[in-house]
Amino acid sequence: MKNGLLIFSAPSGSGKSTIVNWLMKEHPELKLAFSISCTSRAPRGTEQNGVEYFFLSPEEFKSKIEADEFLEYEEVYQDRFYGTLKSQVENQLAKGESVIFDVDVKGGVNIKKFYGERALSIFVQPPSVEELRRRLVGRNTDAPEVIEQRLAKASYELTFAPQFDHVVVNDDLEKAQQEVYQLVKDFLSE
Numbered sequence: 258m259k260n261g262l263l264i265f266s267a268p269s270g271s272g273k274s275t276i277v278n279w280l281m282k283e284h285p286e287l288k289l290a291f292s293i294s295c296t297s298r299a300p301r302g303t304e305q306n307g308v309e310y311f312f313l314s315p316e317e318f319k320s321k322i323e324a325d326e327f328l329e330y331e332e333v334y335q336d337r338f339y340g341t342l343k344s345q346v347e348n349q350l351a352k353g354e355s356v357i358f359d360v361d362v363k364g365g366v367n368i369k370k371f372y373g374e375r376a377l378s379i380f381v382q383p384p385s386v387e388e389l390r391r392r393l394v395g396r397n398t399d400a401p402e403v404i405e406q407r408l409a410k411a412s413y414e415l416t417f418a419p420q421f422d423h424v425v426v427n428d429d430l431e432k433a434q435q436e437v438y439q440l441v442k443d444f445l446s447e
């Protein structure tokens with residue numbers, strides 16, 4: 258089995274973190290390493306520095322941009338930066354692991370462009386924007402104004418789907434997880 262890059266993108270609330278976490282937990286044989294991004298947003302819920310994200314101040318984030326440390330970065334929401342460190346990805350690939358990304362749609366397209374055939378990009382499509390709202394409210398991790406900010410971007414983000422290698426509709430979670438597993442297994446077995 259080869260090692261490669263597995264990119265998951267979607268509007269907020271589509272379920273990409275749920276699917277990525279399931280894949281990593283249920284399929285250790287795939288040797289997947291999560292690409293821990295940097296963000297200038299505050300931790301939410303039980304999130305820990307160095308596990309879900311490296312939590313940086315806006316100044317720390319900007320100094321890494323100036324030092325050209327990012328493979329890609331985006332201001333995904335106003336004043337909230339997210340970025341993938343070159344060093345993270347290259348260290349994980351050098352260990353022979355496959356690197357799995359949970360990034361916004363622009364980040365996903367950029368990482369795929371950079372790595373080409375070494376990367377598999379998957380767009381996780383929600384059944385509808387109304388369902389996204391239900392999921393974000395149900396997740397209970399974001400303030401109402403943050404949820405509105407995320408939903409306001411969702412229709413635009415959905416237009417990025419054709420730029421991905423595959424679109425997986427996440428309506429029935431179990432079905433979506435199995436579909437993703439098959440795509441990843443086939444890609445890493447090529």
Ligand SMILES: Nc1ncnc2c1ncn2[C@@H]1O[C@H](COP(=O)(O)OP(=O)(O)OP(=O)(O)O)[C@@H](O)[C@H]1O
Binds near residue numbers: 269428429
């Ligand atoms: N198929 C599904 N049906 C119903 N609920 C789901 C489904 N998939 C995920 N969820 C729930 O929807 C919520 C959002 O999922 P998740 O956090 O994985 O989304 P996300 O795309 O990673 O969002 P973000 O970009 O904000 O991190 C969670 O509470 C999750 O349990």
Ligand SMILES: Nc1nc2c(ncn2[C@@H]2O[C@H](COP(=O)(O)O)[C@@H](O)[C@H]2O)c(=O)[nH]1
Binds near residue numbers: 269333359365
């Ligand atoms: N372009 C990038 N987008 C990223 C990165 N890490 C995460 N993200 C995306 O940001 C939004 C919001 O995430 P949340 O944790 O605040 O809910 C979501 O779409 C993530 O996929 C990154 O390194 N680059």
